[in-house]
Amino acid sequence: MLTVENAHLHYGAAEALRGVSLDARPGAITCVLGRNGVGKTSLMRAIVGHHPLTSGTIALDGQTFGRKPAYDRARAGIGFVPQGREIFPLLTVRENLETGYSGLARSDRSIPDYVFDLFPVLKDMMNRRGGDLSGGQQQQLAIGRALVTRPKLLALDEPTEGIQPSIIKDIGRALTFLRDEFGMAILLVEQYLDFCRELADSITILDRGEVVHQGAAEDLDRSDVRAHLTV
Amino acid sequence: MEKAPQHAVGSEAETKESLRKETILYLDGVSVSFDGFKAINNLSFLLQKGEMRAIIGPNGAGKTTMMDIITGKTRPDEGEVFFDGDIDLTKHDEPAIATMGIGRKFQKPTVFEGHTVEDNLALALSGSRSIFASIFHHRDEEEEARITGILETIRLYPLRETSAANLSHGQKQWLEIGMLLAQDPKVLLVDEPVAGMTDAETEETARLLRDIARDHSVVVVEHDMGFVRDLGVKVTCLHEGSVLSEGSIDHVSSDPKVVEVYLGR
Amino acid sequence: MIVGHLLRGGLNRWIVLSLAVILAIGIAVPAANLFLPAAHPLHVPTYIVALFGKYLCYALLALSLDLVWGYVGILSLGHGAFFALGGYAMGMYLMRQIGARGVYGDPVLPDFMVFLNWKELPWFWYGFDQFWFAALMVMVVPGLLAFVFGWFAFRSRVTGVYLSIITQAMTYALMLAFFRNNMGFGGNNGLTDFKDILGFSVQAGSTRGALFFASALALALGVLFVAALGASRYGKLMVAVRDAEARTRFIGYRPEYVKLFAFVASAVMAGIAGALYVPQVGIINPGEFAPANSIEIVVWTAVGGRGTIIGPIIGAILVNAGKSWLTGFAPEFWLFALGGLFVAVTLFLPKGIVGTAMDGWGGFRRLRAARHEEAGQSDAAAGPQPEAAQ
């Protein structure tokens, strides 16, 4: 479904991605791991269209994105849960969710029930402003919001950050549910190893903007792989 | 808070006061609400001098709000908040509280994006906060050394000349911890320090905090139970604005109420 | 002392260079006007001396705004008020210097008071016959206004556009007040018809030259002062307050004082600029309080590059020179040119002329990229409150 090939990305002169290639298949959870500042978020930004690649290609279902703006990518089926949540602070929870409608046909404009099944707290807070929620509540809202767009590919940047354990488990269950039920492709950036190990179908490890390992989730138990994740 | 006649509770009040004297942080009967929503509800919380405490609790339990109250960002609707035994924090504002020796790391990393990593630390460095002092301030070698030390501790030494705006999320987390260290406060309030860190970094952070706790009082909020366990300190679990459970990590994590609302099955 | 501090830190060579240039101009221009014969190719006509003298004052004014806007992030839309107050203080001295040479020949009362039937000098005109007092007031009055205004506004945590707009309200209210003839400052006509300053005729070439030099010197000192502040720890603090005011509180600083100091210092600088401006242009009137004037100061600063030291100076001189030239050269179309310039600068020189130049060409490209990045990142905060500190 999603293929990244030989992606290079620069911030000014500094190179954050150096030839990253990666696949995310439908019905599978692809996990990207790496230490702080290795370029995970940069990769996500490149995929959703927030930052242009210097070279390399990103394609969804064989369609390369090139310089396609973020909204076209979203309409093509990429749902995004950014690091730092990026809730619309002055919109209510409901309105935050409804921002996902714009790429949908009029008939599809509703919030899927499973969003509330996964995150019941959102239901209670429908009319509260997004910015007033606690950090974890915002994180839940961010995931719910991405699901409203009915994405083919769900890209999550450290979605467990700041979330209480029980809900992390819920999110885990949700991701498997989405993968299995809808055959969604899920691209998950994580630091939380156990979470990854449990969920991932395949893993990619980045270090200093380069892919240093790609393989099955089980590889995580190998010490040479682990070495990439320690300081 | 007490509504009973004075003579009847005289001794109780006295014990309360002597209890308070021992503490570095003392919250009693604190409540705060936002537009009718009670975020903190009759919360009582004590931190002894030199103690490190871990706080857990569901999202929205009021952990961050509690720190807001202690640091003067939010005024409680009712209740007592004391620092170092007898300083009433509700009567002071943020800078005053900070200079008294309460430092804080925010949940969402906030650093001075217009400055380099090094300057961020230099600004946080303890010392006089007056304007004129800052105009005539000259950085001496001791300060230089402290900054270098902290830069190494937070592993941002190579990035010291980088603008803080250009740091990754996790790097900002570290920088904020660094600023807290530079401030050298009596009490450190650390809100989700390891969010967005790798496991190895998490362990590192736990070690660092334990180090600090030797001569500081610390309050750590975290959801990472592994990390909390690593800290090996008393744990308080908040829920809906008040204490749900308190005790050792094993005690708290096996408390069925905690499992129900927080840990999940 | 501040300068010593600056010197310890090593003077930035750009600062040294600009100080040298400013002082050289301050000496060379009047000299070329006074001592070279009119036919000499290097002779500077009085017209140019008068013009550049004015620009130097504007430059100092822009620099003063830069101190609060560029460093502390306070967008003052009322800085013209401080300039005008300084100007009025000087103007009052100059009025008193006229003495009995006014049209009605009254030894004490300025002409406008005579024909408005005032019988005696209002109390706030006392003392202005003394230069030292006027010179003090040039700094004290704007400084005090800034202090009182800033004290309340910064303590109440008025920030961003709210602060900008109340500074605008301040200058607007002052404008209306000074327009009133009853205020005792000459109403709409303001103060004019000055004769001499410290005993020298304001129209004499040598006085002009001296005022020109004084303006250059004041500007140079202003540059030194801002540079020294900027290099100090306080300079960093100002930027920290600009970028994340709330955060500075949690490490124990009082941003309100940080702002207050800069605001007052800046107002004093603006007052001095106004005081030097008035004898050179020969009039001070409430038009100087007009909100549009204050906005223009912001525009000069932005054109030159805020947050840099020479930027505002270059911006002020460039925009005003452009205005002087175009209003004569293309009187019907100059607004198109000037308006176009402002748009062009924002689009192509996002950090102003100097800011962009300092980044160099490579820096320029990096900047474009960074801007692209920033555009998304910072407007999370930019929604309802455009200048939100955090």
Place this chain on the structure above:
Amino acid sequence: MTLIRTIFAAFFLFLAALPLQMASAQDDDTALRQAIAGLGAEKGYSKLREAIAVVVETGDPRGARVLNALSEGDVYRHQDQDEVFIVAGRGKELTLLDPVTGEKVGTAAKGALKKVRVNNSVRRTVDEAVGALTLAAKDPHVRISAARTLIENPDPDSIEIIDEALQDEDDSAVIAVLEQARAAAILFSDQPDEERIAALDKVREIGGQEALSLLVRARSATQGELRDATDRAIASVRRNLQYWSVGQNVWYGISLGSVLLLAAIGLAITFGVMGVINMAHGEMVMLGAYTTFMVQEVMRTSFPGLLDWSLLIALPLAFLVAGAVGFVLERSVIRFLYGRPLETLLATWGVSLILQQAVRTIFGPTNREVSNPSFMSGAFRLGELSITWNRLWIVVFALVVFAVLLYAINRTSLGLRMRAVTQNRRMAAAMGIRTPWVDALTFALGSGIAGIAGMALSQIDNVSPNLGQGYIIDSFMVVVFGGVGNLWGTLIAALSLGVANKFLEPFAGAVLAKIFVLVFIILFIQKRPRGLFALKGRAVEA
């Protein structure tokens, strides 16, 4: 007094002549013609007024034609023929009309004619003379205004005639006014005190400034009990007026507030919602006003009958013109500045200079005329309130615009997208919102609203290149005072600043009132640093 007498002479004759047919008088118009010829004598206005009296005294109603023409300035004396004509047409050759019949009788060169100059006092004489003739007119409105003339100039001699008119009158509204006129006349007569005391009540009923003026004037000729009664009446009218004056101030305040609201509301979008410090906002208002001017110009030349509808046609056009300029501005300049809100000040300041000068170049620097359609002219009374139609419509219009905008922003999906984009442009794009389009539309909407504000403001203010500059500062004050980003705040701020201003103005004067309001804003912001309707909580700080 002589005037009044002649008027009544005219009136009686008119009444007397009424049953007779015009025809009978027709052949005998020598007296009238002679009198009319007297209008041509050049000896100043007082002589002219006497000549008018002579015309009126002929009692010939056909005299009204020439008098009206005189008042309009259409009466000329033919130098050679020493005769007076009504003149029509413009240019070098003018058409001569017979002053009695109004028939065309020839032409004359302009040079051969001398205009009979009239001034206010002459015009007043004519009006009153012709007015009195109309107390028996068919149209009750005309009769009422004729009766009102009598109230304004109470004269004991008119009692008789009013009684007469009352007898034939069956319209109750006219009767009421006639009775008041009668009471006024009695008050000024030398009738017994009881009669006059009784009349006081009716005079008081006239109400307002008019009654007060009558009573004050009558007071000087009173004494004893009558004087006491008059004083009481005066006091009661005064008291009444005072109550109403509070209401009047509120109304003035609301009406000023609605102007502020109109001026500010577009800015509440471009600045309040989008965060663009839009210094060109005033120029958008100006463009709307000039669009209205253009529309009226076209109507004047091509469809004069539709002039009353011009605003209805100008409304969408003003929106489109200003909106289109806003759209272009957003696409060409503003869009590069998101995330750098302060820079927008510089760019839009430049744009504002350019727009001003462009309008100055195209339309010239002077004011252009935009006229009030008839439904926006004049005033009506509500109790003692005098409410002008144009202000009333502007209040209504402002509230409608506000309501529509409020709905659009808060209840439509476009509104939601606008808010999302302005709060976090990048994330909005990641949600599939076409941000460039939404940005452009939002800015165009704000500008378009400014344009229609310009249409409304053209009704009360100058249409000149400086129009926008006059509103920009007040607009920013209103938006900021209300709390940036809050439409309700803008509404309340506009109205409360308007009302505050109007309550201060009567005793502080316009200049000080404005200063006080500004100082009040400064102080108020200290109390509420984020405006009247500040958003609170984490959401804002985030």
Place this chain on the structure above:
Amino acid sequence: QDDTIKVGILHSLSGTMAISETTLKDAMLMLIEEQNEKGGVLGKKLEAVVVDPASDWPLFAEKARQLIEQDKVAAVFGCWTSVSRKSVLPVFAELDNILFYPVQYEGEESEKNVFYTGAAPNQQAIPAVDYLMEEEGVERWVLEGTDYVYPRTTNKILEQYLKDHGVAAEDIIVNYTPFGFSDWQTEVARIKDFGSAGKKTAVVSTINGDANVPFYKELANQGIEAQDIPVVAFSVGEEELAGIDTEPLVGHLAAWNYFQSVDTPENEAFIEKWHEFTGNEDRVTNDPMEAHYIGFNMWVKAVEKAGTTDPDAVIDALPGIEVPNLTGGTATMLPNHHITKPVLIGEIQDDGQFEVVSETDELVPGDAWSDFLPESKKLEADWVDLKCGNYDTEAENCLGETAMADTEEETEAN
């Protein structure tokens, strides 16, 4: 470069005053063009130097200096507001050049380098008030003005004048509003109230510029008609009326020294030329244009008389110069640098023109120092014999420094 004579034109083409001043620039260009067709002056062509002081007062001084020093103009025609004139005065004194100032103003000034071709208060305000008292029998007065020096001074003079004519203090109200004031509801209602006290009431308006349109619109809407409460204005001319529907305003008055409607051959020719020059039949003419017409012709005559454009010679040659004005009379430059003018009172017509309803029998000489202000009653300006702009006729000396330039020894008197 010496084959042309340069003439400076110093009128705002942008900013708040452009609305009034731009026309004067056009008028000057027309006059210069016409003079060149006649062969120029002293055998040389005239060259107009136009600058834009942008309604910015210090900029006026800068531009004046530029015109004189840089462009070396022989004379400058310009300024509108008093403050702009005040701002350039020192420049003209210092560089010794000539300014022709074409706008009615508050008086209390006579400068060696300035020639005042607009009306002094005695050439506009006083006759207008006389007319209202006599013709309309006005007994109650509202003096409504914009808050600046011209209205303040004019109203002060008028107040004194009215009181001298037996008007009681309570029958006069004076009220000031800010520049560009646009919400006239309260003020107009107040006028209405004041006017309903039973005495004939009139408004004397010194409201300036842009504030007039909303003022008249409000008057019309609140139904104040000229027959009831006439308004006589000193700053409203044909140009200002162009922006208003004058139908409801017929009969309100203005006092000027010229109206476009004046029926004289000179005026007809002037208007025709104006329409031809601007290519627009709808462009109106107005009083300050006539003032420039007079001032310019005076200057030409004086230059020819002096045989040079040297300012000093021309300044000396100017007093006594006579040129025809556009209303059928002759304007004479007086020793006090003001001119003689007829005073016309006009009523607004529905076509936006004024119709003259009264006209002084004789030309009124402009009085630099008002006789109705105590401090200036004793002052006299005379640049021919006394060489002084403010001669104290009681103390018999020249006050202030104005005289210093010419009679050095007198400065000791101070």
